[in-house]
Amino acid sequence: MPLHIRDDGVASWLVLRHQPPPAQGCPWPFVRRQAPAFSTASTIEWLTALRSAGLEFLLPEAYFARLKSRAPGQPAVNPAALLKHDIHHDFRRVVRMAEREAEAGISAVYFMMDHHELNAGFWGLDYTWRELRRIQDMGHQIGLHVDTFELILRYGDLMTGLKVFKQVFEDQGLSIIAANAHGNTKLGKRTGLRPMDFFSGLSRAAPPQPTELEQHVRRYTLGEVGKAGIHYWLDAAFMKMGPRFSATIM
Numbered sequence: 001m002p003l004h005i006r007d008d009g010v011a012s013w014l015v016l017r018h019q020p021p022p023a024q025g026c027p028w029p030f031v032r033r034q035a036p037a038f039s040t041a042s043t044i045e046w047l048t049a050l051r052s053a054g055l056e057f058l059l060p061e062a063y064f065a066r067l068k069s070r071a072p073g074q075p076a077v078n079p080a081a082l083l084k085h086d087i088h089h090d091f092r093r094v095v096r097m098a099e100r101e102a103e104a105g106i107s108a109v110y111f112m113m114d115h116h117e118l119n120a121g122f123w124g125l126d127y128t129w130r131e132l133r134r135i136q137d138m139g140h141q142i143g144l145h146v147d148t149f150e151l152i153l154r155y156g157d158l159m160t161g162l163k164v165f166k167q168v169f170e171d172q173g174l175s176i177i178a179a180n181a182h183g184n185t186k187l188g189k190r191t192g193l194r195p196m197d198f199f200s201g202l203s204r205a206a207p208p209q210p211t212e213l214e215q216h217v218r219r220y221t222l223g224e225v226g227k228a229g230i231h232y233w234l235d236a237a238f239m240k241m242g243p244r245f246s247a248t249i250m
């Protein structure tokens with residue numbers, strides 16, 4: 001559950017992956033990486049403390065508008081955060097988290113994958129679509145958690161895959177304007193590629209291993225993604241690089 005906070009031009013991240021909230025105090029900006037085990041309750045407690053301290057949790061459009069409205073170099077008068085969750089295997093926990101956040105006046109983006117070995121237990125069920133719509137109705141936003149490797153292999157073309165993926169969600173009444181990338185460690189290791197190496201201008205790929213994915217390296221652009229109606233690509237790596245990537249409305 002990465003939390004992105006920009007304050008006075010400084011981008012910071014808190015990444016809670018099975019990690020506890022800070023023991024005391026909630027100064028921002030900051031980056032913490034801590035040891036295992038956080039519960040939904042302790043995370044909500046920590047987010048609520050941030051909210052009570054004046055930090056607003058905004059959805060992308062409002063968040064980036066807030067960033068743009070701030071004079072460069074000026075301190076944050078109304079500090080804001082963009083909170084995102086990547087949905088992998090534990091959907092019931094996601095629903096609980098969304099409910100608790102909504103009760104605390106906190107909005108977040110929940111990124112859901114296309115069908116995948118990680119979500120095979122709940123993908124496509126009526127229950128899942130209903131709960132995703134309910135999460136959206138709580139004031140959160142649903143985004144696409146994109147396994148670029150899988151989409152290319154499945155559809156033969158990343159943009160084709162992305163458009164199909166988006167349409168499936170929209171047909172279920174979900175409004176999709178944001179996406180981010182899933183780190184596929186298995187295929188990443190085998191091919192020597194990172195999830196965003198398929199995008200021109202964003203690839204850090206050394207010459208890739210000769211694989212079926214080789215011809216897709218740097219073949220796509222975020223501009224194409226924008227034309228497909230996905231206006232925010234919210235990856236931690238890009239947001240660290242600054243609003244040029246994170247706030248690009250394409």
Ligand SMILES: [Zn+2]
Binds near residue numbers: 088182
């Ligand atoms: Zn992921």
